[in-house]
Amino acid sequence: MSTNGSTNIFLPVSDLTDLLTRIFIRNGVSRDSAGILAANCAWCERDGSLSHGIFRMPGYVATLKSGWVDGCAKATTEIAGAAFLRVDAQNGFAQPAWQDSLPQVFKMVSEQGVAVVAIRNSHHFSALWPDLEPLADKGLIALSMVTGLACVAPYGGRRPVFGTNPIAFATPVADAHPMIFDFATSSISNGDLRIAAKSGHQIPPESGIDASGNLSADPSAILSGGALLPFGGHKGAAISLMVEILASGLTGGLFSSEVDFSSHPGAESPRTGQVIIAIDPQRGGNGAFERRVRQLIDTVRDAGQTRLPSDRRYRTRELALSNGIPLSQEQHEALLAMAG
Amino acid sequence: MSTNGSTNIFLPVSDLTDLLTRIFIRNGVSRDSAGILAANCAWCERDGSLSHGIFRMPGYVATLKSGWVDGCAKATTEIAGAAFLRVDAQNGFAQPAWQDSLPQVFKMVSEQGVAVVAIRNSHHFSALWPDLEPLADKGLIALSMVTGLACVAPYGGRRPVFGTNPIAFATPVADAHPMIFDFATSSISNGDLRIAAKSGHQIPPESGIDASGNLSADPSAILSGGALLPFGGHKGAAISLMVEILASGLTGGLFSSEVDFSSHPGAESPRTGQVIIAIDPQRGGNGAFERRVRQLIDTVRDAGQTRLPSDRRYRTRELALSNGIPLSQEQHEALLAMAG
Structure with a gap:
């Protein structure tokens, strides 16, 4: 298309x-x-x-x-703690499972001040910000991470282990839309890599490695047995590792390196896990939270950042x-x- | 020294x-x-x-x-939700306030599955990993962030707004020490910048800007009216912004850009805030959590990452x-x- x-x-x-x-x-x-x-x-x-x-x-x-994903799956949820919701997406997409659990999440946060939602056995094939915007619209802070298909090498590594492992964060802002960032923890996204390969464009040399583990600016070499690298060197790599631990380890989902859809030709979505942490900022003893965030964002703009997430x-x-x-x-x- | x-x-x-x-x-x-x-x-x-x-x-x-910090301060704590502890360090150091709240934190996590600890009015002048190791030693996952003194410009900005804003994450690992990362979200730490300035060494050009907002590899120029940059471009900058929002906004502490100790010559510690999120991984429906993390870490090592955090x-x-x-x-x- x-x-x-x-x-x-x-x-x-x-x-x-x-x-x-x-x-x-x-x-x-x-x-x-x-x-x-x-x-x-x-x-x-x-x-x-x-x-x-x-x-x-x-x-x-x-x-x-x-047949890799079940479009009619009905997620099951279990209250694993007053502030901990465990969700089994039953091999369906993550979004319907998340949507189903939203009322429970709002209830938990309103009662305990925070909720952790651990979704497993789920396919996430979209951006993360749409999952978080409904929370920020209701005045909550939210953090989410999801694992993917192994295509990113760990720091100094020669083989892909991590997915592009996006992380997203949302906060309400006074008199403005919520501020939500949502990015892959890989140097560039898998989509951009494939587009560059198709169009024959080079990418920055530190974006990936070839099959021999050498830095490469050739997207085709990266796709042929190589790997993307995490963004931001060893720090970004540590964050990508954290995404695996929280979105797959904590939830009981598969790690990116464990996803194998080879028996389902045509399949593209990872079947891993997703974690969402929602926090009520009013509990922090700061009734002016949204105005304070607005003030911070104004300071950031004044300092010269012309475009915020x-x-x-x-x-x-x-x-x-x-x-x-x-x-x-x-x-x-x-x-x-x-x-x- | x-x-x-x-x-x-x-x-x-x-x-x-x-x-x-x-x-x-x-x-x-x-x-x-x-x-x-x-x-x-x-x-x-x-x-x-x-x-x-x-x-x-x-x-x-x-x-x-x-006189900038009160060495005899006694923190006050308040249960702001079954899973949310609010701590006022009363202008003392963060570590005694955190130590005082540890029993309550373990109780909350054991009862609810998660605890958010929002510490404000606190001075943090050390690494974050010592705060988290006691949690990981007891089988908990933990995440912490702390703000600092404004010395890091936002993405594309010309003036410092953020502190070096470290983020730390800890997880237990089967048959091994906990894995804990802890790093500044700035390109390099303030300490390393000062050491480079003293020794006359250059640093990578993308590490900072001079007073005119131009990229600079001269640590003295960065220290004279310039600023460090966040690690990892716009992605690292977004994470540094998140640290401000969680460690200072959520807690009710000062933002890095608001710390002013000019009336206390000799003062060095920031008086901001710190957030800690502790999670019981057993609640995720994955009884084998520590073994699963160990398996992931072994995979990462096998893929060629010789040194993990x-x-x-x-x-x-x-x-x-x-x-x-x-x-x-x-x-x-x-x-x-x-x-x-």
Whole structure:
């Protein structure tokens, strides 16, 4: 599905969501989960998170067709402590499992001040910020991590062990949208690597290693038996290791290096785990929390950081909400064809 | 206090702790807090965390003499939720406040599965790993962050806003010491910057900016109106921002950019906040957690990462426990002089 076509259709978010829902249902996803996955994907497209927008639909479809993920899975939840929710996604996508547990999470945080949600046996094939925005919208701080498919070498290592292992953090901000960052702990994302390989572009030499373990700026060499590297040297590598321990170790999910979908040709989504930690900032003895965060963010902007995490997404969203989500004719037709 | 003298004294950990305790008491620290701070500092020296070992003692003493910190402060704690402990260090050091709250933290985690500890009005002048090791020794996962003195510019910024804002993470590991990482979210530590400036060494160009906001490899230019940069580009900068929000915003402490000790000449310690999140991994539905983490760490080593976080500390510790902590004659004499 090319994103290079000329933009000549502007689709309301609800129309895109409906269209994507039909695609999910057609590929064996239950009605409830289809609506959740479609909204998630439409939000990514709406916000300009294009690598997790409709670009992912062929991957979703291929994965569903392969039988690797259960589109009708119904997650089971278990209260493992007054502030600890354990969720088994039953080999379904993480988002419906997370959506199901949200009421319990809000209750836990409101009662105990914090909640840890440990999701296992789950497939996460999207961005993390859509999972956290509902929490920050209700005034909560939230942190999430998810593991993936092994394609990142540990620090100084020669073989992939970690996934791109994204980490996301959300906080409410007074008189503004929540501030949410969400990034891969690899030097660049797997998507960007594949795009560079296709287009024949080089990437920065410290982004990956070839099959011999030497630093390489050739995306094809990285993809042919090499590995990406973590961002930020040994510090980023430590954070990626923490993501494995929290999102897979703590939850009881598979580590990135354990995912094996070789018996399901076409499958693309990792079946690992996800952790979410939600905190009520009012418990910190700081009733002015949101105003304090706003003050900090203003200080950061005054110091010269022109773009903060999520700024661009909200600007793109605003345009999409006014004008519709921009799609090329080709993109639209491809989606219609997938919907049948 | 030079660390370049020839090594010719090997002091048992308990002897160094006793000596440091005398120095703290002589400078107005209560007996209990003196013992806690001395043990903390001796552990850093024992483990080869030299930038937080006896190297810090002149700073501790100058800060105490300046009246900026209260060596006799008694922290107050408040249960702000079944899993949320709020601590006011009352302008004392963070470590005694943390030590006081440990029994309550263990109780909370054992009952709820998780505990958030929000410490404010506190001075942290050491490494974070000593705060977390007691939790990991008892089988808990722990995460901590602390803010500092503004010396790090936000991403693309021209002025310091963040402290070096360390983040630490600890996990138990089957049949091994806990794995604990603990690093500044700045490109290099403030200590290393000052050492480079003194010795006239250049540092990597992306480590900091000069007073005009241009990238600089000159530590003196960075120290003269410039700033360090976060590690890992915009991703590391986002993590440093998260540290401000959790360690200062959530706790109700001061942001790094708000610390002003100009009326206390000689003061060196930041008066900000610290957050600790402790989690019981047994709640994640994974009884084999420690063995699973061990398996992950073995995979990482097999993939070629020869040194994992905390490996070197434990090796150094083992030597120190057998042979004593190596000090030069000059270092020992300086400590004896400080003890009076």
